[in-house]
Amino acid sequence: RKEVEQDPGPFNVPEGATVAFNCTYSNSASQSFFWYRQDCRKEPKLLMSVYSSGNEDGRFTAQLNRASQYISLLIRDSKLSDSATYLCVVNPGLRGGSNYKLTFGKGTLLTVNP
Amino acid sequence: EPEVTQTPSHQVTQMGQEVILRCVPISNHLYFYWYRQILGQKVEFLVSFYNNEISEKSEIFDDQFSVERPDGSNFTLKIRSTKLEDSAMYFCASTRTGEGGGNYGYTFGSGTRLTVV
Numbered sequence: 001r002k003e004v005e006q007d008p009g010p011f012n013v014p015e016g017a018t019v020a021f022n023c024t025y026s027n028s029a030s031q032s033f034f035w036y037r038q039d040c041r042k043e044p045k046l047l048m049s050v051y052s053s054g055n056e057d058g059r060f061t062a063q064l065n066r067a068s069q070y071i072s073l074l075i076r077d078s079k080l081s082d083s084a085t086y087l088c089v090v091n092p093g094l095r096g097g098s099n100y101k102l103t104f105g106k107g108t109l110l111t112v113n114p
Numbered sequence: 115e116p117e118v119t120q121t122p123s124h125q126v127t128q129m130g131q132e133v134i135l136r137c138v139p140i141s142n143h144l145y146f147y148w149y150r151q152i153l154g155q156k157v158e159f160l161v162s163f164y165n166n167e168i169s170e171k172s173e174i175f176d177d178q179f180s181v182e183r184p185d186g187s188n189f190t191l192k193i194r195s196t197k198l199e200d201s202a203m204y205f206c207a208s209t210r211t212g213e214g215g216g217n218y219g220y221t222f223g224s225g226t227r228l229t230v231v
Contacts, residue, residue: 034219036219038157041203041227042224042225043205043222043223043224043225044157044205044220044222045222046218046219046220049219087156087157098170099169099170100145100147100162100164100169100170101147101159101162101170101172102149102157102159102220103159104156104157104158105156106155106156107156
């Protein structure tokens with residue numbers, strides 16, 4: 001099983017659509033979870049951290065299910081500017097064997113069309 | 115907003131040559147990292163650096179690679195004898211804390227595109 005696995009995509013949606021990204025991780029002891037966004041040939045940028053209780057930031061909602069080792073991201077009312085690659089990212093933490101590194105999924109490309 | 119600065123933005127080098135990629139992390143950050151991304155592939159961890167020493171490195175980070183913090187601001191990645199497969203985007207990052215950077219995550223620099231010919 002890959003360390004972090006995401007929907008391969010790509011996703012093409014019209015403006016205003018709701019789109020969901022799924023991710024699974026293999027290290028059950030992992031401590032910290034994130035969604036990053038990466039525009040073409042640019043650096044990854046933090047979109048949001050993901051908590052067990054779930055968290056919401058405007059149109060974006062992230063969920064974590066530790067029992068299933070599953071992370072999700074929901075984008076509502078998608079905008080043209082949401083077009084990017086969405087990266088699921090896990091940090092094992094001290095209990096997971098590494099306090100330092102981030103493990104990235106390959107990413108899912110989203111294109112929002114007018 | 116504080117930034118991580120990387121130079122150069124693009125470097126072309128001949129196979130077998132040494133390259134040094136430079137980074138200026140955010141000034142009050144304590145943890146520094148190098149990641150790379152081969153075109154079309156995922157972002158991969160290379161090395162982390164804390165308290166003036168390597169805290170963790172990946173299998174990719176072999177004897178050809180080294181990191182240094184020569185002064186209070188710069189953080190460099192040296193590749194001693196470049197190979198074609200070293201062609202990639204190299205990202206420097208810094209964080210205030212470990213464990214993924216906590217709620218603030220990582221701040222990545224805009225990257226250096228290394229092309230080995």
